[in-house]
Amino acid sequence: MTKKNRFFFCGIGGSGMLPLALILLDQGHVIEGSDRSLDQGRTPAKFDYLRARGIRLYPQDGSGVTNPEQVVVASAAVEDTVPDIAAAIRAGAKRMSRADMLSALFNAAPFAIGVAGTSGKSTVTGMIAWILHHAGKSPTVMNGAVMKNFRTPEALFSSSLVGTSGLFVSEVDESDGSIAAYNPRVAVLMNIALDHKTMDELRALFGGFAGRAKDVVLNLDNAETSRLAAGFPAAITYSLDNPAAQLSAGSIVPGPTSIAFSVHDRKSGETAAIRLKTPGRHNVSNALAAIAAVTTCGVTLVEAARALDEFSGIARRFDIIGTANGVTVIDDFGHNPDKIAATLRTVNQFPGRVLVMFQPHGFGPLKKMRSEFSECFADNLDTEDILLMPEPAYFGGTVDRSVGSVDLAADIRALGRSAEALGDRAACGARLLELAKPGDRILVMGARDDTLTLFAQELLASLKAR
Secondary structure, three states: OOOOOEEEEEOOOOOOHHHHHHHHHHOOOEEEEEOHHHHOOOOHHHHHHHHHOOOEEEOOOOOOOOOOOEEEEEOOOOOOOOHHHHHHHHHOOEEEEHHHHHHHHHHHOOEEEEEEOOOOHHHHHHHHHHHHHHOOOOOEEEOOOOEHHHOEOOEOOOOEEOOOOOEEEEEOOOOOOHHHHOOOOEEEEOOOOOOOOOHHHHHHHHHHHHHOOOEEEEEOOOHHHHHHHHHOOOOEEEEOOOOOOOEEEEEEEEOOOOEEEEEEEOOOOOEEEEEEOOOOHHHHHHHHHHHHHHHOOOOOHHHHHHHHOOOOOEOOOOEEEEEEOOEEEEEEOOOOHHHHHHHHHHHOOOOOOEEEEEEOOOHHHHHHOHHHHHHHHHHHOOOOOEEEEEOOOOOOOOOOOOOOHHHHHHHHHHOOOEEEEEEOHHHHHHHHHHHOOOOOEEEEEEOOOOHHHHHHHHHHHHHHOO
């Protein structure tokens, strides 16, 4: 994309929009945008950062879209009645979906690595980014979350990188079906589980994605991705438990805030020791996926291991906000059953009660996965743990709100675990402060809402003020 264009991002503060906007900005394009959160006064630091980068922001009322030379980038779900889109139609401005824009950049890259799966995409993308950067490969990276290794006072929202090589690394989303538009050189596929679509739809999307790649990385510990391996005999496979995998982990020693392990490459015969600063067996699996991906770029296992020792993690992925008066507050993106289970398994390996504030990421997902959510919490909460829930994240629209947090809490109580639905986040915060005692861990969980991090930070401040 050599021509310099003027792009207007509708919803520029979104986790998928912001890094894409920054990549285009760093490539020399003019970037403008609007966001409902900006109009509502939410997460002001993010929008101050975008302004400081030279991005002009407008209210989401159509006032920023006036020129037919503008290209308006929006989610495919944004309707024509949204003021910015209506203004684009009036002005004759070209429109592109976020997925179309990202896939165009991705497919144009000489060497594109696509990271796909129901869970772990942002972490694996961040690990690959850091390993390639550490190895001097200068990748361009599109991530849906802040990569803490690259965060500086000048780059607070480091969810993207622009490099000088032809390497392009991006997480690839299946939730809207846009994964079908990506043609990866390397397809990394960690897991397939129920989330946004039916299992049959997911199998077709992920299978097609892998089928378009030259190199495929597959997880043998997930039933669905392991089944795919039969159709890709040359795939680079990895596993924590399956000795048939090319990459395997051993000598796993978990800690409350870290995990140590060794990695063996059956093909090369190499072995390397790693100590991750992010805990959990799922992060050992994530590390194996990242190592498998970078080997296609000529990075050795030893080089990758050395970089992973310095990997700082991803914001909102088991992100320890701090400890006050013996209570630790952790911010986590867990929002589907697989992600929630991985986090709860990690935290419950060590002594101490867990107090969970889980905000479902929408009424639709809650209704669709109601039984899976209830089974997940019942299976992974200990008897003394307590789950608190406000109503699901809701930012307007005509979504069916017939199933809410009250229903899920009742389901979980019926399965023998403690769950309370308290209506709003303020009530959950007050209850958490009432319950918290030394030795407890507070988990703040949920997606689609950046203010959850602020909520976690405010909890810690209140605990300090006791």
